[in-house]
Amino acid sequence: xxxxxxxxxxxxxxxxxxxxxxxxxxxxxxxxxxxxxxxxxxxxxxxxxxxxxxxxxxxxxxxxxxxxxxxxxxxxxxxxxxxxxxxxxxxxxxxxxxxxxxxxxxxxxxxxxxxxxxxxxxxxxxxxxxxxxxxxxxxxxxxxxxxxxxxxxxxxxxxxxxxxxxxxxxxxxxxxxxxxxxxxxxxxxxxx
Amino acid sequence: xxxxxxxxxxxxxxxxxxxxxxxxxxxxxxxxxxxxxxxxxxxxxxxxxxxxxxxxxxxxxxxxxxxxxxxxxxxxxxxxxxxxxxxxxxxxxxxxxxxxxxxxxxxxxxxxxxxxxxxxxxxxxxxxxxxxxxxxxxxxxxxxxxxxxxxxxxxxxxxxxxxxxxxxxxxxxxxxxxxxxxxxxxxxxxxxxxxxxxxxxxxxxxxxxxxxxxxxxx
Amino acid sequence: xxxxxxxxxxxxxxxxxxxxxxxxxxxxxxxxxxxxxxxxxxxxxxxxxxxxxxxxxxxxxxxxxxxxxxxxxxxxxxxxxxxxxxxxxxxxxxxxxxxxxxxxxxxxxxxxxxxxxxxxxxxxxxxxxxxxxxxxxxxxxxxxxxxxxxxxxxxxxxxxxxxxxxxxxxxxxxxxxxxxxxxxxxxxxxxxxxxxxxxxxxxxxxxxxxxxxxxxxxxxxxxxxxxxxxxxxxxxxxxxxxxxxxxxxxxxxxxxxxxxxxxxxxx
Numbered sequence: 001x002x003x004x005x006x007x008x009x010x011x012x013x014x015x016x017x018x019x020x021x022x023x024x025x026x027x028x029x030x031x032x033x034x035x036x037x038x039x040x041x042x043x044x045x046x047x048x049x050x051x052x053x054x055x056x057x058x059x060x061x062x063x064x065x066x067x068x069x070x071x072x073x074x075x076x077x078x079x080x081x082x083x084x085x086x087x088x089x090x091x092x093x094x095x096x097x098x099x100x101x102x103x104x105x106x107x108x109x110x111x112x113x114x115x116x117x118x119x120x121x122x123x124x125x126x127x128x129x130x131x132x133x134x135x136x137x138x139x140x141x142x143x144x145x146x147x148x149x150x151x152x153x154x155x156x157x158x159x160x161x162x163x164x165x166x167x168x169x170x171x172x173x174x175x176x177x178x179x180x181x182x183x184x185x186x187x188x189x190x191x192x
Numbered sequence: 193x194x195x196x197x198x199x200x201x202x203x204x205x206x207x208x209x210x211x212x213x214x215x216x217x218x219x220x221x222x223x224x225x226x227x228x229x230x231x232x233x234x235x236x237x238x239x240x241x242x243x244x245x246x247x248x249x250x251x252x253x254x255x256x257x258x259x260x261x262x263x264x265x266x267x268x269x270x271x272x273x274x275x276x277x278x279x280x281x282x283x284x285x286x287x288x289x290x291x292x293x294x295x296x297x298x299x300x301x302x303x304x305x306x307x308x309x310x311x312x313x314x315x316x317x318x319x320x321x322x323x324x325x326x327x328x329x330x331x332x333x334x335x336x337x338x339x340x341x342x343x344x345x346x347x348x349x350x351x352x353x354x355x356x357x358x359x360x361x362x363x364x365x366x367x368x369x370x371x372x373x374x375x376x377x378x379x380x381x382x383x384x385x386x387x388x389x390x391x392x393x394x395x396x397x398x399x400x401x402x403x404x405x406x407x408x409x410x
Numbered sequence: 411x412x413x414x415x416x417x418x419x420x421x422x423x424x425x426x427x428x429x430x431x432x433x434x435x436x437x438x439x440x441x442x443x444x445x446x447x448x449x450x451x452x453x454x455x456x457x458x459x460x461x462x463x464x465x466x467x468x469x470x471x472x473x474x475x476x477x478x479x480x481x482x483x484x485x486x487x488x489x490x491x492x493x494x495x496x497x498x499x500x501x502x503x504x505x506x507x508x509x510x511x512x513x514x515x516x517x518x519x520x521x522x523x524x525x526x527x528x529x530x531x532x533x534x535x536x537x538x539x540x541x542x543x544x545x546x547x548x549x550x551x552x553x554x555x556x557x558x559x560x561x562x563x564x565x566x567x568x569x570x571x572x573x574x575x576x577x578x579x580x581x582x583x584x585x586x587x588x589x590x591x592x593x594x595x596x597x598x599x600x601x602x603x604x605x606x607x608x609x610x611x612x613x614x615x616x617x618x619x620x621x622x623x624x625x626x627x628x629x630x631x632x633x634x635x636x637x638x639x640x641x642x643x644x645x646x647x648x649x650x651x652x653x654x655x656x657x658x659x660x661x662x663x664x665x666x667x668x669x670x671x672x673x674x675x676x677x
Contacts, residue, residue: 003354005564007495014488025546027527030482039543049483055553061546172623172630172663174670175579268628272621272660279621283578286610286618290574309613313606320602321570327595328566332514333559334521343556352563 002096008146012093013051017101019062020045050097057104066105069094075113082120087145094145121148129155212240213274218408220281225363225409226402227395228356229288229296232307240278247271289314293321294341294353358396363410365390370406373397483554487513487561494568500579502572505593510562517558524551573600577607578619581669620661630660631675638671 002009021044029038032046040046045065048056056062068074069091077085087094095114102110121144128138129152144152219233251267289296289310296302297318306314322340330338337343341350370385375397385391385407401407490509497503531544573596576584582604589597611617638650643662650656650666655675666672 004352004560005354005567007491007564007568010491010561010564011488011495014485023541023546024543025550026530026543027523027547028550031550039547049485051557052483052550052553056546056550059549061549172660172667172674174673175668265628269625272625272628276621276625279616279618282614282616283618290571309610312613313610316606316609317603320599320606323602324570324595324599325563325566328593329559329562333517333562334555337517337555337559343559344552346552 008093009096012096013049013054013100015050015067015093015097016047017050017053017067018045018065019048019053019056020065021062023061025061050100054100054104064101064104066107066110067097067101070098070101070107070110070113075109078113078117078120082117083124083140084143085117085121086143087148088142092146095147118148125152126155128152130159212236212243213277216240216274216277216281220277220284222402222409223281223284223288227358227360227362229285229302229305231305231403232285232310234307237278237281240274244271244274244278247274285310286313288356290317292354292356293318294350295355298341298350298353358394358399360395361392362395362398363390363392364398364402364407365410366407368406370401373401482516482519484513484516484557484561486516487558487565490565491561494565500572500575502569502588502591504591505569505596507593510565513558513562517555520551520555520558524548524555527551569596570599574603576600577604578622579668581619581665583669617661620664622664625660628660629657630663631655631657632663632667632672633675634672636671638666 021040021042024042025040027038028040029035031048032040032044034046035041035044048062053062053064057064074085091097095118098110098114102114124140125144125148128140141149141152215236216233219230219236223230247267248271251264251271254267255264285306289306293314296306297314303311303314325340326338330340336345339345339347339352341352343351366385366387366389369387373383373385375381375383375393383391383393385401390410395402398407402409486509490506490513493503493506527544527548531540531542531548534542534544536542569592573592576588577600580588584592584600592600607619611619632655634650634652634654634656637652640647640649643658648656648658650672663672663674667674
């Protein structure tokens with residue numbers, strides 16, 4: 001489970017989801033732009049951030065509507081060509097969000113759908129990460145979700161380190177935290 | 193290299209040939225791969241430090257006896273590399289402690305795995321981190337939300353304290369023949385662990401085997 | 411010939427007359443145009459004045475409900491973290507105390523609302539376990555509070571982690587460019603953290619901040635980049651002048667190299 005201080009997890013939980021209230025709530029009218037009073041009425045359908053929806057759903061105060069990233073259209077897009085689906089722009093936390101929302105919406109197909117999407121996209125990502133050059137960013141990288149990008153980056157940097165280790169002299173260098181390094185330094189030795 | 197090997201066998205302190213360096217190397221690899229802190233190898237570290245010290249002294253002796261620079265520097269290099277391994281091992285442990293400060297300081301059986309110096313380090317880090325968090329955030333929040341380990345006074349446990357992720361997959365190699373091994377509590381996953389084979393398993397399942405030395409992490 | 415000349419004269423006069431006429435017409439048109447222009451400008455100016463007066467009537471009275479929603483319920487706190495996450499790994503943006511303080515004020519507001527809803531619920535003499543609208547409202551404010559707390563804690567904690575790495579990667583003295591990004595508490599924390607590491611180093615009699623990469627040679631050749639001056643290394647002292655070359659023990663040179671004060675000299 002992601003930690004309390006995990007920034008990616010916190011940002012991911014800011015995603016908006018549509019919920020339907022089973023109860024009324026006083027003093028929170030700001031949540032509902034359509035509300036005339038300072039209350040949310042029972043039956044109201046509004047968008048709430050996921051962190052709030054999650055807790056309210058667990059206490060059966062609301063039910064969460066399946067978000068668009070897991071609907072039929074998305075499933076069809078993935079079926080057609082998984083690698084072309086732009087998760088980077090549309091749903092950067094696709095997998096993490098899916099894992100968290102899946103037990104709350106009661107849609108059993110989300111789990112296998114996540115696995116299938118990941119597996120289909122993994123092959124292309126794996127091959128491209130090992131052949132990507134140090135400086136250029138391939139276009140397909142922009143379509144990767146955050147989690148996929150972390151994997152891509154790890155694979156790419158391990159390839160880069162391996163190549164450096166094979167040909168270079170491991171020298172000491174100025175800390176990468178201090179300003180910009182000269183190109184010649186970075187070609188000769190890895191950062192500390 | 194031949195003359196150095198002879199020299200090494202004559203002086204009897206060739207670190208590369210001894211098993212302590214190998215043991216520290218394995219302890220270092222285990223520590224690197226394991227998500228939680230492992231028991232401190234106190235005796236091993238002490239022996240290695242003594243040997244490094246002897247090696248350095250031997251190198252100085254040879255230098256004053258007029259031995260060739262090449263041989264002297266090879267001795268230095270040997271002890272330097274052993275010292276690097278030792279320092280890296282200790283650094284790894286410090287970083288792990290810093291990553292889960294509140295967790296290790298509040299779980300006695302894990303705290304006991306730290307060396308006396310590390311325990312002091314852990315407690316001091318907890319103190320300065322708590323002071324910093326209180327000063328920056330907690331003292332400014334409403335009354336029931338000022339705890340550093342609990343989200344509010346209505347929390348049932350320390351829900352702000354992160355524990356190491358024991359579910360992480362690790363690469364490992366068996367040292368001995370373990371045979372049929374149950375990976376989970378339900379008994380559904382059983383793996384046959386054969387000696388000298390490579391596996392990728394959840395750390396949680398093989399925790400006990402790592403502790404007993406039957407399996408090494410890579 | 412006379413007739414021809416007279417005809418020519420008439421034609422010329424005619425031409426002159428016509429061109430004069432045209433000139434006059436053009437002048438008249440120009441005058442009209444200018445008049446029209448200035449009339450048009452007046453119309454526009456009057457229109458602008460009228461609109462401005464109308465706007466001024468409503469200034470300060472318009473309340474944008476959508477804006478308020480965007481600011482309450484921990485949205486601002488999440489923005490703090492976005493700032494942090496877009497920064498390069500190992501680097502920090504300047505401490506955003508304005509936004510931080512705004513989030514603290516939001517927490518106070520949530521706390522007030524929470525207490526007022528609890529009082530409201532208690533005044534209705536219901537069962538303590540009863541879950542009415544006041545209960546759910548107060549619960550939402552409580553959740554917002556702990557969400558804000560989590561964001562603020564993560565902000566400070568994540569920054570503290572980067573500050574911890576500075577001791578290992580940069581040294582005991584922080585360059586101005588980094589120092590200026592920290593608030594007072596963070597600067598204190600850095601000093602305290604260095605002291606804890608120094609204490610551990612002393613107990614162990616081993617400096618863990620050197621020897622960060624596997625050594626190949628105990629001695630390395632270095633070029634001094636900035637004037638360092640006289641330095642005591644073990645049993646002898648060395649004068650580290652700018653641009654001078656030296657052969658030093660790797661562990662002695664390491665701290666200077668990581669701070670950018672000298673570089674390894676490679677042939």
